[in-house]
Amino acid sequence: MNNFSYTRAATVQEAVAALAAEPSAKFVAGGTNLIDLLKYNVERPTRLVDITRLPLRDIEEAPGGGLRIGALVPNSDLAYDERVEQRYPLLTSAILAGASPQLRNAASTGGNLLQRTRCYYFYDPGTPCNKREPGTGCPAITGQNRIHAILGTSEHCIATHPSDMCVALAALDARVQVTGPDGARSIPFAEFHRLPGDRPEIDTTLRHGEVITAIDLPAEDFSANHTYLKLRDRLSYAFALVSVAVALRIEDGVIRDARLALGGVAHKPWRDPDAESLLRGRAPIPEAFQAAAERVLRGAKGFEHNGFKIELARRAIVRALGQAARSTPQTQSDKRIK
């Protein structure tokens, strides 16, 4: 861990100013990922700006019927908030599928969006990595890539985004509220994380100095037909090999609205509007699910050790759509898959 300066910000403006003034400064909130990365010498900030005292800890009703989640709300509080449990059970389920109770108690909502990939090479400064040190190469492409991406990869990076919560937020069309040196703006969730392309070191569209202040959940109700299905190498406390968030609105036996987001397969939570539109207007039957799965995976590309993810994702999508359609969402406590 390198030496760094430490500032505790009292207001959002103060936080933004402290970061904007220093190109290698970083915000720290729960620290559940950043502190590890500091210890591994992967992140070497010159200054940590502690934002844990900012007044961003509330979950409030948003104008128009949705919820506004303060960026510092701990993951556990968010998952167990009664309004979230009732109106956005998909989000609760996705959060509870991730990490451990201890980590969820410490991790913040905003920080969850900014956690970095679990790619082995990214974590090991003894190896090359384009995401950690641009231009050094990507050994994962020809190396140990069991946990890596099958969609949206580039010749520079095949890392995945590790979050479960973000997969649900993507499916729910959340918006990310940020404030930076140039003022506040709102980023649609689909545009918040980016694909690696030729700049894999950049995970998101957040600009330096911008702080996440809140996540807005729109007022749409998917509480009747949803699921979060996560598949991993052990039954808890492991990152997703493939995860699927599904939110459906079914009326009179017809899918009126469909949301389908995948985790563990790409550099960002993966949504495919074409696949979703294939579902709209159709009866919730396996053939429709299969067609949507095929659509999502049409461009999937496997590497030496992760080719199985393509078939796994196909099956997981079909299973998850079935769970959602039958109103039997996957519980995160019983590991039997419904």
Place this chain on the structure above:
Amino acid sequence: MLRDPDLHVGAPRSRIDGVAKVTGEARYAAEHRAPDLAHGIVVSGAIARGRITSIDSSAALAVPGVIQVFTHENRRSTAWLDYNYQDEVAPPGSPFRPLYDAEIHFSGQPVALVVAEDYDAAAYAASLVRITYEAAEHATSLEAQAYKSYVPPKKRSGIKPPSPPRGDAPGAFTASPVMIEADYTHAVEHHNPMEPHASTVIWEGDGKLTVHDKTQGPQNSHSYVVAVFGLKADDVQVKNAYVGGAFGLGLRPHYQLFLAVMAALELKRSVRVVLTRDQMFTLSYRPHSLQTVKLGADRNGKLNAVIHAAVSGTSRFEDYQEDIVNWSGFLYQCDNAAFSYELAKLDTYTPSDMRAPGAATGMFAVEIAMDELAAETGTDPVELRLRNYADKDENQDKPFTSKELRACYAQAAERFGWSRRNPEPRATTEGRELVGWGMASGIWEAFMQKASARARLAADGTLEVATATSDIGTGTYTILAQIGADALGLRMEQVSVKIGDSSLPTSPIEGGSWTAASNGSAVMVACTAVREELFRKARGLDGSPLANVPPERVVFRGGRIAVADDPSRSVAISEVMRAAGLEVIEREETAQQDPATTKRYASYTHSAIFAEVKVDEDLGVVRVTRVVVAVAAGKIINPKTARSQILGGVVMGIGMALHEETMADHNLGRFMNHNLAEYHVPANADIHDIEVIFVEEHDDKISPIGVKGLGEIGIVGTAAAVANAIFHATGKRVRSLPITLDKLL
């Protein structure tokens, strides 16, 4: 049979070190303090093979608080001969010497030690050491190197080489009506005890050192330090009062010990070196191996031929060996058998013993092969094993000291409900899940090693027993107290146990499941000597109630010595000590197995393990919902700590079956998933009911106290039982561990 409620041996007793552990009073190697303690951080190398061409420590040295950066260029001189670096369990070869020269032998090799006034300064400075390398071509893939395999020219002491062939195995195999032939592999596994390897070296002045080391053998570390640094034996004391798990990784001294001692001697001050979790993956591991098992049998499954061959990886500098291929010969009767075991050189660190070394590896293959034979011949898997049951060790042509494996099969099967099993694979479903039941046998060699112990009875009737073994979480403290308490008729609280100190009476390293038998016997023998002396004194007292009573007619009970058939005639131990004017009675004794027994008999612990799995076939998700294991291991001193040993072994076996896998990038020659987020051991959600049965087994030959040991047996066979259950559930035979979900899609 009613138990005597005053006796401790055989009764479930809670750990006597438990309170110290849960309150934090117990200090582990990295937790000992010293005034003026300096902190060392290891810099790990990046390449798998080659040379260091330059080391630039200037930026590191400029960090405030940094005292020194040690490298091969400025380290103090140490011993020249390999002999001095060879510890008690070193395999043949040339042990790795930290910071010896510019040569790189494996990825993650320590290349520098940064020592600073505080941990954070050292850690930061370590990130600033700039090293350049000239890389040479490396080879880390066993699959790629297996064609160059060889029979190790020098045998590792204490490890059985492949038994000589008997009969005509190849001929009998090809002539057999039923032939099973398959290849089996398992992943590299790292031990990953919770406590990382660490050494705190306290500079006592005048060149004297007290070393708190993470080890399974304080005397092993002691001899290593003395020999490598040319110190006087009396100037070094190694302690390991508490060990946070080890699983075999603490058998050999590791590089943090060398580095901490080196820095302390050089700086003449106390130094602590703690490895990070990633650095724990630069130490030893269970080697990857490629196995072939061929079973030839008649149509009823009676074996005609067993051929078991294995190739394992080792380092380029040492021939690590373990017994992978002999186990079928100890378990099953078969007239024609052939075994082979070869090594292939890899540019990695030397592998080492990891819980049930060799047996966990070999038995997973043998016991899946037996399941394949059962399926092929339509024989019930338990019945198949009974049909081939060995009544003697066929490899060595020796009878067993005891073998209650039949009772293990019967009791575990009964408890599991095996008789209700539908033999057809894929026949049972529960909702979306396929249900499978599988079983396997387990076996581990029962050892007793020569060990010494001291017993010291104080005037107040309290007893201290001492021997230089270690408690790595197994319950050694507790069982030694139980043995001592029973020997003199005391309460557990009246007995204190001193272990984990090189200055105590001689003990082998803690390992091989031999500690209870070896050190337990030594404590028993020492306590018996104290008891005899005490009795002599008691009988000789004026007006002694024991006058003229022969020793076999007295009992030691409740702190008193009494005539067995006339309890009114008794005297308190403290009264004897007072009246005889004794401060202490102290005896040091050595226990060892009768060499004639070793020569005439073979001795093993056995188990039968039954597992239930539920498999979501569509998604490859496996849940191990139930395990029943019956163990025959001679006398069980403490059913509570014994059960914990077996539970831990079974959990580790489930990990071997489904989760544990260290993945190497062979382009870089480096293990990549080097942390506990990505190296998966079972989580609570992966573990359901595990029921442990101890089968009554009387053994008067293996050790004076009839104990066989329990540390390893829980893991042996478990992976096969799980794999066999998965076959029964799905009809898919997976012969490569771990069985991750992709292998079932």
